[in-house]
Amino acid sequence: MEANSRPHESFSACRASHKIGMITMPFATNASGVPGGSNEPQRCDLIVHNATILTVDANDRVVRTGALAVRDGRIVALDRQEKIFASYASDQLFDAAGGAVHPGFIDAHVHVSQYTARSVLPLMEGTSVTMGHWKGGLTPEDEYASARLAALDYLQCGYTGFVDPGTVFDPDAVAAVADEACVRIWLTDPYVADGGEALAADLPELVSENFLARWPRNTDEALKRLGGQLFRNRNPNSLVKAFVGLYGEATDSPELYQAALSLARDRDVRFQEHLGYLPAFQLKREKALGQPLLRWFEERGFLDSHVTFTHMNLVREDEISLFGKYGLRVVWCPWGQLQMFGKDGAQPRMVELHRAGVKVGIASDIPRVADFDVLGSLAASAAAASGRSAMPREILRMRTLGAAATIGADGELGSLEVGKRADFVVRCPNASVNFGFDPGLELGVIGGRHTVKAVYVGGRQVVDGGKVVTLDEDAVIAAAHRSARALASRTGLRA
Structure with a gap:
């Protein structure tokens, strides 16, 4: 009973032209503890570091001065940043500057x-x-x-x-x-x-x-x-x-x-x-x-x-x-x-x-x-x-x-754990609400959009400095307003 329609390719728009500005870090990358016995760090696509990571896993684990490594859209490692940098290296580094990172x-x-x-x-x-x-x-x-x-x-x-x-x-x-x-x-x-x-x-x-x-x-x-x-x-x-x-x-x-x-x-x-x-x-x-x-x-x-x-x-x-x-x-x-x-x-x-x-x-x-x-x-x-x-x-x-x-996606999404898809939010550390006393309250209840520094979907950045980089904000809003006003007119409504 499946419809004959076209499936959508994944992440086609996410590979678009926006280039994410990244920084370099002076961490040594040939430290011990590399998986597989290698003396060199494994390559990955992205490392987010200098973060307080709220995993929302079964134990509500919080990793302070933490980092996570992403490869092929999934989290491959999550730990204190010195351990991550000892085992992984990437050309793309994102400094959370002490801010909180939580699941999207x-x-x-x-x-x-x-x-x-x-x-x-x-x-x-x-x-x-x-x-x-x-x-x-x-x-x-x-x-x-x-x-x-x-x-x-x-x-x-x-x-x-x-x-x-x-x-x-x-x-x-x-x-x-x-x-x-x-x-x-x-x-x-x-x-x-x-x-x-x-x-x-x-x-x-x-x-x-x-x-x-x-x-x-x-x-x-x-x-x-x-x-x-x-x-x-x-x-x-x-x-x-x-x-x-x-x-x-x-x-x-x-x-x-x-x-x-x-x-x-x-x-x-x-x-x-x-x-x-x-x-x-x-x-x-x-x-x-x-x-x-x-x-x-x-x-x-x-x-x-x-x-x-x-x-x-x-x-x-x-x-x-x-x-x-x-x-x-x-x-x-x-x-x-x-x-x-x-x-x-x-x-x-x-x-x-x-x-x-x-x-x-x-x-x-x-x-x-x-x-x-x-x-x-x-x-x-x-x-x-x-x-x-x-x-x-x-x-x-x-x-x-x-x-x-x-929706049946908790095996893939909803918490930050190794193997899950890298959908997460980085919060501004200097937002007025972010005291660090109760992250659940500050992030899940009080903190609004002005505290969002970056958003990643499948390991790709879609929000940078609070701005959505995949959409033309003015064009999206203008088109939606035109649509709504035309529909209101068709239904006989007048403002």
Whole structure:
């Protein structure tokens, strides 16, 4: 069930003309301890040194006066810098100047084609226009412009990847941004569902006739879409990867859910869907089912280690064990959760799930009230409001390794360890927030884009001095503004 489409070559844009300025170091490179018994250091592509490295590994190891060596896009060594320089040599050296180095953030869930609609909702007030009309009017050019603008902001904020949950009508348009910007993107098939009327009944502000007309009309059409993006996984080095996704929230039949889960198992990829965004809607479903929703899923064999649920704003205390029992993973959207506080049925338990060993990733969903770099603060606020405060290092983990786990990439990304891909952020040591007292707080919660000195994706520098070197910032912003204004005009909105 794979689509006949073109796979994207990896890192084509990353090999572009920007030349990274490097320094030389007066370290001896023929010291003892070289792997393989050689008297000469091994060659590598890059050494980042003079850094405080937050690995976010299983032990939360921090390496002070550390360095890491990169070869072929992967970390080949990470230790104190004297050990690295004794064993490795490179023509490219990056002096972190004492700054912190940490894994790149991953946005575990974002409706990226709506990024240019961040501030459009006020224009819809008092009109018959909904976000459904906006989404229904999206063209491939609009989706490309929106994704490219998001990529620009992501990289500036220390993100190295993002996940769209199947809300892009033309995945190729968004996939093209990965190589152009040098950012990782995870995609799935667009709006796979066979019961869109459920969304219209409970969230009418999200739908319109022209929007739902682009959804599958029945189960057969939905099944034909399923798995159409998995061809992107053929190239192990591609920046674009795919997973199995349904829209969720009661828009899929048991038959469609089972088919999606079976496909995910067969291809060994993640299966994701929205679940539990509106607690009131979940309670309504449970009343009709006559039992808690997760128990209903369990009885039908729908809970599985390949499954990731997004939102889960209603989790009962006695349901936490189900997540561990079946190896479920969860995407936490803090702003969406904050919106549910005060509404019937909300029981947020993201911190409890994380501490119970469940892999939780933090996501923006749609960043309507804050930029990507404020996501850690939103998570801290949502956790505190729930009565279960999160420690800063927990938030840092959920923005990196946890987010990677929700898309099945934690074996390759999310922490800085030998063998993993070299996706990392170098922070400015002289930023006002960087006291070095609590790196989790300073980097994962408070520190914004102004503290980002450099970003590397697969060992290639994409941000230098806070500037994205793979994109023309002015051109990207201008194109996105043109796209959004034209779309607003087509939908009848006036500023």
